[in-house]
Amino acid sequence: xxxxxxxxxxxxxxxxxxxxxxxxxxxxxxxxxxxxxxxxxxxxxxxxxxxxxxxxxxxxxxxxxxxxxxxxxxxxxxxxxxxxxxxxxxxxxxxxxxxxxxxxxxxxxxxxx
Amino acid sequence: xxxxxxxxxxxxxxxxxxxxxxxxxxxxxxxxxxxxxxxxxxxxxxxxxxxxxxxxxxxxxxxxxxxxxxxxxxxxxxxxxxxxxxxxxxxxxxxxxxxxxxxxxxxxxxxxx
Numbered sequence: 001x002x003x004x005x006x007x008x009x010x011x012x013x014x015x016x017x018x019x020x021x022x023x024x025x026x027x028x029x030x031x032x033x034x035x036x037x038x039x040x041x042x043x044x045x046x047x048x049x050x051x052x053x054x055x056x057x058x059x060x061x062x063x064x065x066x067x068x069x070x071x072x073x074x075x076x077x078x079x080x081x082x083x084x085x086x087x088x089x090x091x092x093x094x095x096x097x098x099x100x101x102x103x104x105x106x107x108x109x110x111x112x113x
Numbered sequence: 114x115x116x117x118x119x120x121x122x123x124x125x126x127x128x129x130x131x132x133x134x135x136x137x138x139x140x141x142x143x144x145x146x147x148x149x150x151x152x153x154x155x156x157x158x159x160x161x162x163x164x165x166x167x168x169x170x171x172x173x174x175x176x177x178x179x180x181x182x183x184x185x186x187x188x189x190x191x192x193x194x195x196x197x198x199x200x201x202x203x204x205x206x207x208x209x210x211x212x213x214x215x216x217x218x219x220x221x222x223x224x225x226x
Contacts, residue, residue, distance in 0.1 A: 043117075046215075051212065094212060096212070099210060100169055
């Protein structure tokens with residue numbers, strides 16, 4: 001069975017400093033992985049996706065993620081945090097058998113001025 | 114704006130009542146998904162439809178049902194409502210319902226009093 005674990009429920013960074021949001025996955029097959037962002041009282045927006053092409057995936061708003069098979073990780077990074085990045089971030093694995101999204105529990109990112 | 118629309122935005126009702134949530138997918142998308150987001154359960158997949166047919170079921174209660182119509186819009190019906198059904202209900206759509214990304218609507222916030 002596939003699963004995804006977000007290692008931090010809350011992360012705080014200062015504006016202008018790097019962001020690292022951690023995600024580990026479990027999958028018997030080559031997984032499809034996604035990161036979504038949810039701003040308060042909004043729907044989920046796709047940041048980026050990995051589907052077995054390049055291991056370093058670039059997304060919107062300066063975010064990127066690196067797929068590391070040996071570490072079963074798909075961490076989300078951004079070189080310099082902006083106040084507008086404050087939101088909840090979800091790591092998602094797409095089950096290859098059932099085509100269902102399996103969500104992590106989310107990481108709430110706080111950006112301090 | 115993802116192109117997925119949901120109505121209504123907010124719904125307040127009483128226990129025991131029945132409500133219908135509506136979703137219109139992005140133009141060209143054949144698959145619709147329903148999710149429930151609550152503080153204690155996180156994001157839970159409820160059900161998926163593809164081109165009018167049910168494709169996958171998640172943690173959907175028997176009191177809940179859904180359908181997808183020939184014009185591809187979908188409705189989620191919630192009956193015999195309980196306090197614990199209060200949550201944010203999201204609809205998402207995707208092209209094929211397989212290994213492609215999902216685009217989320219803004220959600221319907223349901224409050225059961």
